[in-house]
Amino acid sequence: MIKGKVIFGSILFLVLFSTSCKPVEDDLLDRPYNLVLPAGFPTMSIPADNQLTEVRIELGKMLFFDKALSRDSSVSCGSCHLQSHAFSDVVNISSGIEGRKGMRNSPPLFNLGYHPYFFFDGGVPTLELQVLAPVQDVNEMDHEFPFAVQRLAQNPAYQKMAQIAYKRDFDAFVLTRAIGAFERTLVSGNSTYDKYNNGNSSALNESAKRGLALFTSERLSCSGCHSGFNFTDYSFQNNGLYLQYPDSGRMRVTTLPEDRDKFKVPSLRNIALTAPYMHDGSIATLPEVVEHYNNGGAANPNKDPRIKPLTLTSQEKSDLLEFLYSLTDNDFITNPDYAP
Amino acid sequence: MRYLRLFIPALLLVVMSSSCEKDPEIGTTTFTLAVHPKIASQDLVLGQEYLDQESYRLMPSTLRFYVSHVTLTSANGDTEIRDIALLDMEQVEAGEPLTFEVEVPAGDYTGISFWVGLDSLQNASDPATFVNGHPLSLSTGTFWTWNTGYRFVMLEGYYDDVQNTPGPVSTSRFFNYHTGTAPLYKQAELGAANVAFTIAEGERFTYNLDLDVNKMFYGLENIDRAQGAVTHTTSNYALAQKFTENFVRAFSLSAP
Numbered sequence: 001m002i003k004g005k006v007i008f009g010s011i012l013f014l015v016l017f018s019t020s021c022k023p024v025e026d027d028l029l030d031r032p033y034n035l036v037l038p039a040g041f042p043t044m045s046i047p048a049d050n051q052l053t054e055v056r057i058e059l060g061k062m063l064f065f066d067k068a069l070s071r072d073s074s075v076s077c078g079s080c081h082l083q084s085h086a087f088s089d090v091v092n093i094s095s096g097i098e099g100r101k102g103m104r105n106s107p108p109l110f111n112l113g114y115h116p117y118f119f120f121d122g123g124v125p126t127l128e129l130q131v132l133a134p135v136q137d138v139n140e141m142d143h144e145f146p147f148a149v150q151r152l153a154q155n156p157a158y159q160k161m162a163q164i165a166y167k168r169d170f171d172a173f174v175l176t177r178a179i180g181a182f183e184r185t186l187v188s189g190n191s192t193y194d195k196y197n198n199g200n201s202s203a204l205n206e207s208a209k210r211g212l213a214l215f216t217s218e219r220l221s222c223s224g225c226h227s228g229f230n231f232t233d234y235s236f237q238n239n240g241l242y243l244q245y246p247d248s249g250r251m252r253v254t255t256l257p258e259d260r261d262k263f264k265v266p267s268l269r270n271i272a273l274t275a276p277y278m279h280d281g282s283i284a285t286l287p288e289v290v291e292h293y294n295n296g297g298a299a300n301p302n303k304d305p306r307i308k309p310l311t312l313t314s315q316e317k318s319d320l321l322e323f324l325y326s327l328t329d330n331d332f333i334t335n336p337d338y339a340p
Numbered sequence: 341m342r343y344l345r346l347f348i349p350a351l352l353l354v355v356m357s358s359s360c361e362k363d364p365e366i367g368t369t370t371f372t373l374a375v376h377p378k379i380a381s382q383d384l385v386l387g388q389e390y391l392d393q394e395s396y397r398l399m400p401s402t403l404r405f406y407v408s409h410v411t412l413t414s415a416n417g418d419t420e421i422r423d424i425a426l427l428d429m430e431q432v433e434a435g436e437p438l439t440f441e442v443e444v445p446a447g448d449y450t451g452i453s454f455w456v457g458l459d460s461l462q463n464a465s466d467p468a469t470f471v472n473g474h475p476l477s478l479s480t481g482t483f484w485t486w487n488t489g490y491r492f493v494m495l496e497g498y499y500d501d502v503q504n505t506p507g508p509v510s511t512s513r514f515f516n517y518h519t520g521t522a523p524l525y526k527q528a529e530l531g532a533a534n535v536a537f538t539i540a541e542g543e544r545f546t547y548n549l550d551l552d553v554n555k556m557f558y559g560l561e562n563i564d565r566a567q568g569a570v571t572h573t574t575s576n577y578a579l580a581q582k583f584t585e586n587f588v589r590a591f592s593l594s595a596p
Contacts, residue, residue: 123487129466132478132485145478145485172468172478253487255521255577 030055030164038189039198041229044113050128050177052184055165059158060182063175065340068151070141072097077134077179080106083338086270086329087186092281094140102139103247105281108274110188110332111230111267120263120279122236123253128180149175188269188332189229193323204326211323214316221306222293231268231327238262240297240307241278249279261302272325273333286324290317369539371444372546373410373454374437375427376594377403379553385434389509393554396565399509400497400553404428404482405587406475406490407440408462410454419444424462426475426482437548446541451534456588457492457525464488484520487574491518492525493587495556501566515569517556519580519587524573526588533593548594559586 033052035044046052063069065078080094081087087109094106104120117123118130134140135148152158153170162170166177193212195203204212216223227233236250238261250259263279277283283292294317296309312320332338377384380393389399408424427438457463462476467490470477482490495517498509530549539545557563561582571579 119486121486124485125488126466128468129485129488132468132483136485144481146472149478171471176466176468252574255574 033057033185035185035187037187038194040194041111041187041189042114044184046113046184047126047128047180050181052181053165055161056178056181057185058182059161059165059174060178060180061338061340062158062161063152063179064182066152068155069135069143069148070097071143071147074098075141078340080140081109083335084273084333086110086188086273086333087338088274090275092276096137096140097142100139100142102137104279105276107266108270109183110186110269112186113184114230116234117264121250121253122234122264126180127183128176131176131179145172186332186338188329190331191269191329192326194329196326205322207319207322208326209323210316211319211321211326214320215323220293220310220320224306225265225304226268232265235265236262237265237304238300238302238307239278239293240300240303241280241282241292243298243300245300247280258302261300268324269327270329270332272328286321287317290320367445367541368443369446369541370544371412371442371539372544373407373425373440373452374546374548374594375407375439375591376437376548376550377429377553378550383435384429384553386429389507390553391504393558395503397500397505397507397509398497398515398553398565399499400495402430402494402496403553404430404480404491405493406457406482408455408458410440410442411452412444412449413451413453414447414449416447419449424458424475426480428480444539446539446543448536448538450536451530452537452547453527453530453534455525455527456584457520458490459525460522463490463520463522463525465490484572489520491520491573493517493519493584495553495583495587499565499569513565513569515565516571517580517583518572519584520573524580524584526584528591529589530591531589533591535593549591550594552590552592555590556583556586559589561585 030053033054033056035046035052037044050056065076067073067076067079069076074097075095080089082089085108089106092105093101093103095101107120112118112127115127117125118127119133124130124133132145135143135145141148149170149172152175155170158170162168162174162178166174168174192203192208214220214222215226225233225235225237236259238249242261245261248260250262250264251257253259272286275285277286277289283289290312293307294310294312297303297307379390382390384390384400384403386401386403387399389397391397404426406424406426410421412419412421421442421444423440423442425440427440429438432438465476467476467478467483472479476490482494484491496515498511498514500509501513533549537545537547557565563579563582563586568576568579568582570576571583573580
């Protein structure tokens with residue numbers, strides 16, 4: 001599969017740069033892309049106007065790593081979404097152009113095709129629309145989208161790939177669809193836990209197995225929100241991080257007081273790779289996160305009642321961490337298909 | 341539902357582009373809704389300073405809003421215009437009205453109504469599916485990228501918080517009213533500005549309305565800019581609501 005993509009990419013590169021004086025033959029290269037999903041994963045719904053093809057994905061990947069998206073060409077999507085960290089960042093708040101800082105932690109990117117909405121407040125309903133936000137955000141790329149499109153459209157390779165993939169000139173539609181297509185291929189489901197879950201009973205050590213039992217226990221209720229194959233129910237919850245939040249979270253979108261200080265429950269897949277933690281990156285390490293839940297959090301009025309002191313023993317904390325470490329998918333972070 | 345979301349914008353695009361290409365049908369005429377931005381009786385010019393009705397100095401820099409579901413009422417049945425318009429002062433010469441031109445049947449009409457903003461289907465559009473220049477495209481700068489939907493009204497500028505200042509206005513105090521979301525999609529309250537009119541076959545007809553910035557601040561409820569100068573709707577919903585209620589009541593019939 002990987003070898004095939006490398007060969008395909010090489011052929012595509014040669015063709016694009018050897019046919020610059022010839023008219024583009026629209027049907028020459030593009031082929032449907034078969035997204036292989038891990039065992040146990042449900043079917044992924046893919047928009048009718050953005051079915052996966054090889055050129056769409058390749059174009060999306062090139063755009064994902066292209067700094068020309070930002071106003072001063074200093075940052076790309078890949079600047080704050082590092083493959084080695086499951087496409088998250090290593091700092092609490094990533095730097096946009098000119099070192100500008102927003103207010104939220106850069107989320108990891110995987111299994112995005114299953115998300116019903118995006119961002120910590122869930123304000124954006126599709127992967128394609130999500131592309132607009134970081135480009136225009138003054139603290140990220142600070143680029144008026146039409147100007148970003150205009151700049152990228154000057155790239156002959158992008159124009160050719162747009163014609164092949166979407167049968168149209170490079171425009172906002174192509175830019176949002178192509179990045180959406182690439183991001184939809186970022187699928188992670190081959191962790192040690194997955195191997196265990198798929199029948200290899202020796203994949204998890206005894207400590208991790210005890211941690212799994214704790215994780216799913218009624219006493220801890222972790223799996224109440226971090227549920228399902230993606231370890232999230234995509235709900236909005238307050239976990240008692242603060243008594244008073246500077247960021248109102250979901251309420252920013254709904255204006256409802258009951259949504260104040262609530263944030264989308266993140267997936268726990270690859271959690272060992274995505275420090276720092278929480279919506280604002282305020283907790284540096286995974287043991288500190290476990291300690292936060294063990295203490296029961298601050299008495300925020302919207303805190304979920306399941307967040308309460310747990311009185312975990314040292315052994316239990318260690319077991320829980322061992323289970324969380326088993327959610328790391330090393331194949332995902334080394335997959336050359338996702339690299340620039 | 342997903343298909344519907346794509347179909348509606350596509351349909352709108354077809355309707356809008358086709359309406360520009362067609363010759364007027366027999367029995368129809370060109371109707372223009374012309375909105376004249378004002379401050380009291382003065383023409384509003386972006387970048388120019390004014391004293392408002394309470395003698396506070398201000399300088400508007402942006403005025404942009406959507407008009408949709410324009411309906412001409414008639415004893416023979418209403419004529420609803422499906423096209424939408426983004427009326428944007430940056431797109432017209434200083435002193436020129438903001439216009440929305442459509443073809444309608446000639447005849448006697450008992451009045452007019454329209455909505456400020458976009459209905460739920462229009463507001464759920466994906467702006468990347470529209471070509472630049474379309475009212476729903478990204479080129480208008482009205483789409484909220486962090487949230488679903490468009491800004492229905494954008495009024496921006498600078499103000500002084502002390503009365504009768506000699507000017508120039510302080511550029512350190514800015515106002516920024518961006519309203520949107522379904523609850524703030526409101527029908528214009530035209531009141532006495534809603535009058536009967538007749539459109540003769542083959543003739544152009546213009547319905548002239550003034551839009552008074554004073555009324556946006558001193559309307560159903562007064563807005564003290566010093567206490568509430570910025571709202572992106574969800575950031576200060578009460579202020580956005582107050583501004584919207586004033587805005588939809590800020591229209592009046594232009595003097596002949």
